[in-house]
Amino acid sequence: MTVDSAGDGDRHRAARYGVGSADSSYTYQTWDYFKQLQNLTSLPIILKGIMTVEDAQLAYDNGVKAIILSNHGARQLDGAPSSLETALEIHAEAPELFKQMEIYADGGVRYGSDVLKLLALGVKAVGLGRSFMYANCYGTEGVAKAISILKREISIDAANLGVGDLKKIDPSYVKWENNNWWSWRMDELWCGFDSVYILRRRVVYSLSSSALWDFS
Numbered sequence: 001m002t003v004d005s006a007g008d009g010d011r012h013r014a015a016r017y018g019v020g021s022a023d024s025s026y027t028y029q030t031w032d033y034f035k036q037l038q039n040l041t042s043l044p045i046i047l048k049g050i051m052t053v054e055d056a057q058l059a060y061d062n063g064v065k066a067i068i069l070s071n072h073g074a075r076q077l078d079g080a081p082s083s084l085e086t087a088l089e090i091h092a093e094a095p096e097l098f099k100q101m102e103i104y105a106d107g108g109v110r111y112g113s114d115v116l117k118l119l120a121l122g123v124k125a126v127g128l129g130r131s132f133m134y135a136n137c138y139g140t141e142g143v144a145k146a147i148s149i150l151k152r153e154i155s156i157d158a159a160n161l162g163v164g165d166l167k168k169i170d171p172s173y174v175k176w177e178n179n180n181w182w183s184w185r186m187d188e189l190w191c192g193f194d195s196v197y198i199l200r201r202r203v204v205y206s207l208s209s210s211a212l213w214d215f216s
């Protein structure tokens with residue numbers, strides 16, 4: 001259930017080409033409404049579009065089993081934080097949430113190292129939107145190729161970072177330094193990651209095992 005687009009997205013670049021958005025009216029969402037929906041199914045309803053530690057906490061307090069940190073691919077609100085920044089805020093202020101509920105993230109994930117930064121904070125899985133949308137221009141083959149490129153990047157980046165088992169990655173692998181650009185101008189091509197989050201290579205794996213890097 002998307003919770004980050006109560007109104008139409010203000011997309012200046014798209015507007016220049018006369019392209020609009022599917023949202024034509026405002027959406028009114030409340031925790032009571034969420035509970036009504038959740039009561040209709042035994043499947044967990046996941047909230048997509050969480051952008052603050054407060055909302056992550058509220059979601060947990062209201063019985064939500066999983067959330068997706070997302071700013072709608074930076075298509076809704078200029079200046080909104082990237083999912084990495086939100087993950088960082090949760091890491092700083094309520095890190096226990098990463099254990100109490102499943103936290104996923106999407107937006108601006110383009111390279112293996114983007115994936116590793118999110119996983120390092122405790123994010124369970126990441127999503128990619130446009131990468132697969134563009135890959136799909138080449139059909140199944142294109143999507144399969146995008147997956148294989150990303151898989152390889154995750155493997156080699158993890159190896160170079162000193163991570164032998166993705167399940168064992170933790171926050172110590174990244175130097176979480178803020179560049180004081182808490183948010184910046186975002187458009188639909190760029191919505192998230194800044195090199196200020198420096199990966200810290202740690203030599204904690206056995207050099208002998210090449211099978212170690214097969215994360216499939």
Ligand SMILES: Cc1cc2nc3c(=O)[nH]c(=O)nc-3n(C[C@H](O)[C@H](O)[C@H](O)COP(=O)(O)O)c2cc1C
Nearest residue numbers: 002048070072073106107108109127128129130131
């Ligand atoms: C063309 C397009 C349409 C989208 N429509 C929706 C939507 O209807 N609901 C929604 O929750 N997110 C929507 N999104 C956002 C994606 O679900 C996802 O959060 C975002 O694309 C992730 O960022 P990325 O494209 O940088 O990977 C859309 C994204 C794109 C590119």
